Amino acid sequence: MAVETGSQPPPTETSDKGPATSRALASGAWTLLKRFLTLREGSVIVITLLTIIYFSITLDKFATSGNFKTLLPYFAPFAILAAGEVFLMINGEIDLSIGAVYLASPFIFYEFHNGGIPLIAALILALIACMVIGLINGLFTAVVGINSFITTLGMLFVIEGLTLIISHAQPVDTPGTNVAKLTTFASIFGGGTYSELIWALVIITILQIVLTLTRWGVYTVAVGGNRLGAAEAGIKVRLVIIRNFILCATLAGLVGVLEAVRTSSVQPDPSGANEVLFDAISAAVIGGTLLAGGSGTVVGALIGAIFLGVLRDGLIIKGVNADYLSFYLGLAIIIAMAANTYVARVRKGSGVG
Amino acid sequence: MSHACERGRALAETGINGEHVVAPATASDDVLRVEHVSKKFGPVTALRDINMHLRKGEVLGLLGDNGAGKSTLMKIICGFQRPDEGQMFLRGEPYEPHSVDQARKLGIDAVYQDLALIDELSVFHNMFLQREKLKGPTPFLANRVMRTEARAALDDIGVNVPRLNVPVARLSGGQRQAIAVARTVHSEADILLLDEPLAAMGAKEGALILDLIARLKEEGRVSMIMVLHNYVHVLTACDRVNLIQDGVISLDKPTSETSVEELTEIVVEEYRRARQAARAAGGS
Numbered sequence: 056m057a058v059e060t061g062s063q064p065p066p067t068e069t070s071d072k073g074p075a076t077s078r079a080l081a082s083g084a085w086t087l088l089k090r091f092l093t094l095r096e097g098s099v100i101v102i103t104l105l106t107i108i109y110f111s112i113t114l115d116k117f118a119t120s121g122n123f124k125t126l127l128p129y130f131a132p133f134a135i136l137a138a139g140e141v142f143l144m145i146n147g148e149i150d151l152s153i154g155a156v157y158l159a160s161p162f163i164f165y166e167f168h169n170g171g172i173p174l175i176a177a178l179i180l181a182l183i184a185c186m187v188i189g190l191i192n193g194l195f196t197a198v199v200g201i202n203s204f205i206t207t208l209g210m211l212f213v214i215e216g217l218t219l220i221i222s223h224a225q226p227v228d229t230p231g232t233n234v235a236k237l238t239t240f241a242s243i244f245g246g247g248t249y250s251e252l253i254w255a256l257v258i259i260t261i262l263q264i265v266l267t268l269t270r271w272g273v274y275t276v277a278v279g280g281n282r283l284g285a286a287e288a289g290i291k292v293r294l295v296i297i298r299n300f301i302l303c304a305t306l307a308g309l310v311g312v313l314e315a316v317r318t319s320s321v322q323p324d325p326s327g328a329n330e331v332l333f334d335a336i337s338a339a340v341i342g343g344t345l346l347a348g349g350s351g352t353v354v355g356a357l358i359g360a361i362f363l364g365v366l367r368d369g370l371i372i373k374g375v376n377a378d379y380l381s382f383y384l385g386l387a388i389i390i391a392m393a394a395n396t397y398v399a400r401v402r403k404g405s406g407v408g
Numbered sequence: 409m410s411h412a413c414e415r416g417r418a419l420a421e422t423g424i425n426g427e428h429v430v431a432p433a434t435a436s437d438d439v440l441r442v443e444h445v446s447k448k449f450g451p452v453t454a455l456r457d458i459n460m461h462l463r464k465g466e467v468l469g470l471l472g473d474n475g476a477g478k479s480t481l482m483k484i485i486c487g488f489q490r491p492d493e494g495q496m497f498l499r500g501e502p503y504e505p506h507s508v509d510q511a512r513k514l515g516i517d518a519v520y521q522d523l524a525l526i527d528e529l530s531v532f533h534n535m536f537l538q539r540e541k542l543k544g545p546t547p548f549l550a551n552r553v554m555r556t557e558a559r560a561a562l563d564d565i566g567v568n569v570p571r572l573n574v575p576v577a578r579l580s581g582g583q584r585q586a587i588a589v590a591r592t593v594h595s596e597a598d599i600l601l602l603d604e605p606l607a608a609m610g611a612k613e614g615a616l617i618l619d620l621i622a623r624l625k626e627e628g629r630v631s632m633i634m635v636l637h638n639y640v641h642v643l644t645a646c647d648r649v650n651l652i653q654d655g656v657i658s659l660d661k662p663t664s665e666t667s668v669e670e671l672t673e674i675v676v677e678e679y680r681r682a683r684q685a686a687r688a689a690g691g692s
Contacts (some may be wrong), residue, residue, distance in 0.1 A: 268548050270540055273533055277526045284524035287488055289508035289538040349528040 095343045096355040098395050103362040110369035117372055124248055128317060130357075130364030131251035132310045136335035137342065137356035138262045139303035144339055145266075146299050147279040147348025148196060148203035153307035154332030155214035156185050158325060160308035161229060161315035162222050168230040174240050177230065182308050188214065189304025193297030203300075211332075215325045222323040232319040245313030254313060255357065258306065263353040275299060279348030338363055341391050362391065433660060437464045439631050440485070440503075440516075440599060445494030446655070447480055454480040456655030458494070462599070465628040467621065469646030469663070470635045471671065473678065476652040478635045479521050482601045485633070486518035487511030498599075509538070517597035521604050521635070523588040527577035531569055532558035534576050535591045561594040562586070566616050581608030589617055593624065600624075602634045606641065614641075621645050639668045653678060 091097050111118040136153055143150050163184045167177035192210055196203040231240040237247070245251055266272035274295045277285040286292050315321045340346065341362055342355025366387050370380055434441060440462040447455040454477045462468050472478045483489045485496070487505030496503040498514060505511040508518075525534050532551070533540075535558040541550040555572050562569050567586035569579065576584055585608045592600055605621075606614045622645065624630050636642050642649050643663050651659035651674060659666075659674060 268551075270542075270547070270549065273529065273537075273540065273549065276528050277537060280526040280528040281524070284520075284522065284526055285537075287508065287518075287520050287522070287524035289512060349526075 095350075095352050096358055098397075099342055099355060099358050099362060099391065102391050102394060103358055103365065106362060106365050106369065110365065110372070114369065114372050117369060122368065122372070126364055126368045127249070127252050128314075129368050130338075130360040131255040132314055133331070133334045133338050133363065134255045134357040134360035135258050135306050135310050135313075136331065137338035137360055138259055138353045139306035140335050140339045141342070141344045141351045141353050141356045142262070142266070142275055142299040143203070143303050144344045144346060145275050145279045145348060145351040146296055147282070148296060148299070149207065149336070149346070150189075150192060150300060150303045150307075151204065151207040151332060152188065152192060152210035152214060153303060153335060154328035154330075155211045155218070155325070156188055156304050156307040157311040157314070157331050158323070158328035159188075159214050159218040160185050160311035161321040162218055162227075162323070163308075164312050164315070165227055165230055165321055166221065174231045178244070178312060181312065182305055185304045185308030186301050188308075189301035190297060192304065193293075193300035196300065197293035197296040211329075215328065219323055219325070222321075224323050226320050226322045229315040229319050229321055232316055234319050241316050241319075245316035246319075251313055251317065254309075259353055259357045266351075266353055271295075271298070276349060280350075334360075334363060337388055341388060341395070343395060363388075433459065434461055435463050438462065438497075439464050439499055441497040442481075442485065443495050443497070445481070445484060445491045445496065447477075447484060447489065447491050453655055455484075455491070458652075458655070458657060460650060460657055460660075462631050462633060464631055465625070466648060467625050467632045467634065467646045469642040469649040470633055470652065471637075471639075471642060471649060472635075472652035473675070477655050478652055479603055481652070482518060482603050482633070482635060483520075485511075486516055486601050488518075512539075512595065512597065515597050516599045516601065517592045517595045518601035519588050519592045519603060519605055521607070523584055525576050525584055525588060528575050530574060531572040531576055531579070531587060534587060535561065535594075537591070539595070557594075558590075561590045564594075565590055565620050567613060582610055582613035585609050586613060586617065589620070593620065598630045600630055600632045602632060604635050604637065606636070606638070618645055639671045642671070643668065 094100075116122055136157070140150060140153065160181050164177050164181035167180045168174060172180065188210065192203070192207055195201050195206040231238060231244075232246060233241070241247075243250060245254075266275065274285070274290050277288070277290055278292050278295045282292060285295075338359035339351070339356045340359070342352060342357070342359030344351030344355060363384070366384060367380065370383055375383065438461045440460075442458055442460040445455055445458040446453070458477075458481060460468075460481075470478050470481070480489065484491050487508045487510055490504075490506065498516070503514070505514070505516070511517075524537075526537065529537070532555045536554045541553050541557075542548060543550045558572055562572075565586060567583065567590070569583050569587065576587060579587070585605065589602065589605050592602070602621075605617055609617065618641065621632065621634070624632070625647075634646065636645075643666075646663050648662050649659070649666060649671070650657050651671070
């Protein structure tokens with residue numbers, strides 16, 4: 056007899072015809088519902104839908120195409136930022152400097168373009184500069200061995216400081232944009248109504264595929280789940296970590312430029328940049344990515360970002376006093392996370408992968 | 409803590425006389441030789457002067473107290489750590505692996521004591537960790553191929569793991585161990601290092617692994633070094649036994665020339681000396 060010590064396969068359900076059919080159907084639906092709820096993203100999807108339904112019923116102006124357009128910049132940029140952060144968080148690391156990189160990249164873009172470099176080339180150079188920032192974060196974390204919280208906290212101040220020095224704390228017009236008319240460049244890189252949404256969906260799709268279907272993804276989970284074991288299996292742990300820091304910083308740089316193009320101006324505002332950081336991390340965490348590493352989802356980050364965006368938009372339409380906005384957002388995050396944790400516990404118990 | 413330190417020092421003093429240290433031995437059909445290998449971790453000497461050889465098709469049992477340096481030696485041979493001094497030779501050629509990957513390409517693979525499994529990854533992803541199969545020239549994982557091959561490898565051992573899609577965190581200790589062993593045995597490697605392959609296993613699963621090792625030995629393709637704790641396992645599964653004491657090999661005998669009694673006696677003696685030394689150190 057073969058050794059049998061693990062979990063048993065679920066018993067196959069047999070439904071006989073007749074009065075039992077409806078009961079079998081109900082139990083099938085319940086199984087499906089349970090499967091869905093115990094998906095890593097299941098609970099946040101439900102919470103987001105409930106929030107949307109609530110605002111749609113209570114607010115006339117919520118479920119309109121006009122409001123949908125208003126909503127887009129509330130979540131699309133954060134979804135992209137959160138997607139990069141998800142990779143690092145699965146790695147067991149965190150990048151606090153994405154807000155600063157988001158702040159700096161349009162200024163780098165502006166400076167390159169001011170120096171006579173064409174728009175696209177200047178944008179690429181700005182993104183390469185962001186990659187270098189990610190590389191430095193990665194080297195200090197993975198090679199020197201400083202905790203990434205500290206490394207990137209330091210980097211946050213360094214980059215914010217540099218941005219203020221370069222910009223003399225003066226806002227500038229984003230190159231390639233024109234307040235009077237939408238240029239092709241602007242419509243692609245953030246200025247078009249659906250530009251950011253398309254960027255977000257494309258990036259989220261690619262990264263979810265990378266996470267689940269490529270070596271990069273498997274190694275990211277492996278390094279976050281069991282760093283020593285991954286090294287013993289021969290995975291180049293440092294390389295994996297550095298690569299994810301570069302990914303995260305590059306996405307932050309891209310979002311910085313997209314937002315600068317959308318608003319046609321580059322603002323040297325560190326406090327706004329840090330709010331961006333917190334929103335991105337919140338979206339990732341609400342989406343079901345663990346801070347402890349080893350587990351996470353990019354699609355979840357998108358839904359987390361949508362949840363935060365819907366909540367903010369709905370509360371603003373509701374006319375909630377700006378002073379209460381953060382308070383409600385904070386409460387919502389904690390409640391959503393509590394629900395997530397509860398579902399995670401149910402999932403563990405139910406044995407659904 | 410202080411007790412362990414004293415014992416360590418006491419052993420070093422008695423061991424330095426060298427009465428138990430075996431001379432570097434060789435055989436004409438050696439696939440692996442380890443000569444004068446030493447390794448320190450800061451102030452702690454894990455390996456002092458290790459001389460060891462492994463013949464083609466041989467199963468070498470490695471015994472030793474906790475902290476004697478067995479795992480360190482295994483990790484040096486499989487390229488995870490580098491020795492401070494000494495040389496190694498693989499099939500007669502100098503062998504200085506600078507990574508696990510390189511050692512694996514040269515045909516050496518290990519089952520670590522901690523198993524090196526990733527709890528969050530599925531059974532088949534773990535079995536192919538760092539040697540994933542891809543769909544042709546694309547960067548995408550050939551999950552179905554890996555699942556099929558993993559299933560075949562596990563069936564071959566006879567260990568029942570009902571579902572290969574579940575994270576290994578869900579499996580029992582024995583199943584996890586079997587997966588780690590299957591991963592190494594089904595690699596291309598012809599020198600296998602098994603660090604306590606039976607540690608987390610019940611009798612039934614342990615028997616499966618011992619059967620597998622006997623079968624591999626019969627096929628004669630691979631040579632193995634196994635760290636074991638159970639003397640009966642050593643005598644039944646291994647051709648030869650080496651004992652590490654205090655960072656040196658203090659015994660090297662074919663299993664046919666030794667017995668559970670002799671091995672027990674050596675270890676009891678080691679404890680007795682250690683206790684005496686500790687008492688002497690405490691009294692002074």
